[in-house]
Amino acid sequence: MTPEPEPGTPTIALRLNIARELGWRVECLDPETGWLWLLERDGRRRVLHGAHASINDHAAAAIALDKDYTARVLAHFGVRVPVSARCLGPEVIFDSLGNDPYPDQRGLAPALALASSHGFPLIVKPNRGSRGRAVIVVEDEEGLARxxxxAWKVGRLALAQVPVPGFDLRVDVLDRELLLAYVRRPLALVGDGRSTLIELHERADPRARSPSFAAKLRASAPWIETLRGAELSPDSVLADGRRLDFATTxxxxxHCCVGELVPELPQRWVELANEIAGYIGLRHAGVDLRLPxxxxxxxxxxxxxVATVLEVNASPAVGQIARLGARAEAEAAxxxxxxxxxxxxxPA
Structure with missing residues (x-):
C-alpha cells in the first residue's frame, strides 16, 4: 500500500487530522507538494489548497492578501499603520501603448524618498507574501536596491516601510470570537558555560530539534549576522550567564523568533482585532499588532x-505556535x- 504523502505544512497536517476525526475521507491530489487535498463525506466535497481556509469571501481575502490595500483601508478608519512607500518593479503594468501609467511609483525612487524623510533603517517586503519571504531590514541605499x-522576484509590487519597534502581538479571531493570541519575541540564548549554541537553541526552541527546520533557520540572515557580529560559531560555548540576542524588527x-501564548487576553484587544477584521470584511483573521x-x-x-497594525492574515496558520508547545490550544482553535x-x- 502506497503511504500517504506528507502534508505541506504543520497547519495543513492539523486540519487534515481534524477532518478525519469529523469523519471525512482525505486524499492528496498533489503528492509532490502535499498542498492540495480532497475531503469527502456523505456525498459532500471540499478541496483544501494549502493552509487557506474557505470561510472568508473572496473579495475580503483578496484585500487581506494585498498589504498596501489593507493598510489603506485601515488608515481610512483611523487605525494606525506603518508609514510606507510602494515601489513597482521595472517593466510591469504598462498600458497597451507601452506608456507608464504610474511613473511616480516606479523603481527605487519612492523608497529613496521615504528614506530621505524618515532615514534608515527601512523594512522592504513584497506586497503579497507570507512566512517572511524576502522581508529584509536595510541600512543604506545599496541595501535598499538589493x-x-x-522583493520584485516575489511580486511586481514591493513596499518600503518605516520600522515599528515594540511588543509583537498576534490575535486570531473567528466570527467575532477569540481563537488564539500569542506574542512573538526574537530568539535569545543564555549560556551555561557547557552547552554549544546548537544545544542552547534546541532547548530554547523545540522546533530546532528538527534537522530541516534547524537548517533553514541557521541559514537565515539574523542567525548568520548575529553569530558573525559576536564572533561565534554554532559550536561555540557561551559563558555562563552570557546572553546572545538575535535582534530583529x-x-x-x-525565522529567529519564538512565540508564547497569552492565556488571558484583555477583552479590549479581542474587540480591536474584531474591529480590524470587520473593516476588511473578514470572518476569520489573524491580526498582527505592534505595541510600544x-x-x-x-x-x-x-x-x-497605541497599537500599530502591521498586517492582517485572511487564513492564519497555527502550525508553528503548536510546535512551540501550544499544541492543545492550536488544535482547539x-x-x-x-x-x-x-x-x-x-447536506449533499
Missing amino acids: ALSE IYNLH LVDGGDPLDQPVE ERRVVSTMLEELG
Missing part, C-alpha cells in the same frame, strides 16, 4: 489606540476553523 530586487516564527514597550510594565495594559468550514457545506 532588497527591492529580491521582523518577528516571524519561520513599557518600562517595567505590561504592554497589554495600554489603551488599544483549528477544530473550530475546520468545523465551521465543513459544516457550512450543508
Whole structure:
C-alpha cells in the first residue's frame, strides 16, 4: 500500500487530522507538494489548497492578501499603520501603448524618498507574501536596491516601510470570537558555560530539534549576522550567564523568533482585532499588532489606540505556535476553523 504523502505544512497536517476525526475521507491530489487535498463525506466535497481556509469571501481575502490595500483601508478608519512607500518593479503594468501609467511609483525612487524623510533603517517586503519571504531590514541605499530586487522576484509590487519597534502581538479571531493570541519575541540564548549554541537553541526552541527546520533557520540572515557580529560559531560555548540576542524588527516564527501564548487576553484587544477584521470584511483573521514597550510594565495594559497594525492574515496558520508547545490550544482553535468550514457545506 502506497503511504500517504506528507502534508505541506504543520497547519495543513492539523486540519487534515481534524477532518478525519469529523469523519471525512482525505486524499492528496498533489503528492509532490502535499498542498492540495480532497475531503469527502456523505456525498459532500471540499478541496483544501494549502493552509487557506474557505470561510472568508473572496473579495475580503483578496484585500487581506494585498498589504498596501489593507493598510489603506485601515488608515481610512483611523487605525494606525506603518508609514510606507510602494515601489513597482521595472517593466510591469504598462498600458497597451507601452506608456507608464504610474511613473511616480516606479523603481527605487519612492523608497529613496521615504528614506530621505524618515532615514534608515527601512523594512522592504513584497506586497503579497507570507512566512517572511524576502522581508529584509536595510541600512543604506545599496541595501535598499538589493532588497527591492529580491522583493520584485516575489511580486511586481514591493513596499518600503518605516520600522515599528515594540511588543509583537498576534490575535486570531473567528466570527467575532477569540481563537488564539500569542506574542512573538526574537530568539535569545543564555549560556551555561557547557552547552554549544546548537544545544542552547534546541532547548530554547523545540522546533530546532528538527534537522530541516534547524537548517533553514541557521541559514537565515539574523542567525548568520548575529553569530558573525559576536564572533561565534554554532559550536561555540557561551559563558555562563552570557546572553546572545538575535535582534530583529521582523518577528516571524519561520525565522529567529519564538512565540508564547497569552492565556488571558484583555477583552479590549479581542474587540480591536474584531474591529480590524470587520473593516476588511473578514470572518476569520489573524491580526498582527505592534505595541510600544513599557518600562517595567505590561504592554497589554495600554489603551488599544497605541497599537500599530502591521498586517492582517485572511487564513492564519497555527502550525508553528503548536510546535512551540501550544499544541492543545492550536488544535482547539483549528477544530473550530475546520468545523465551521465543513459544516457550512450543508447536506449533499
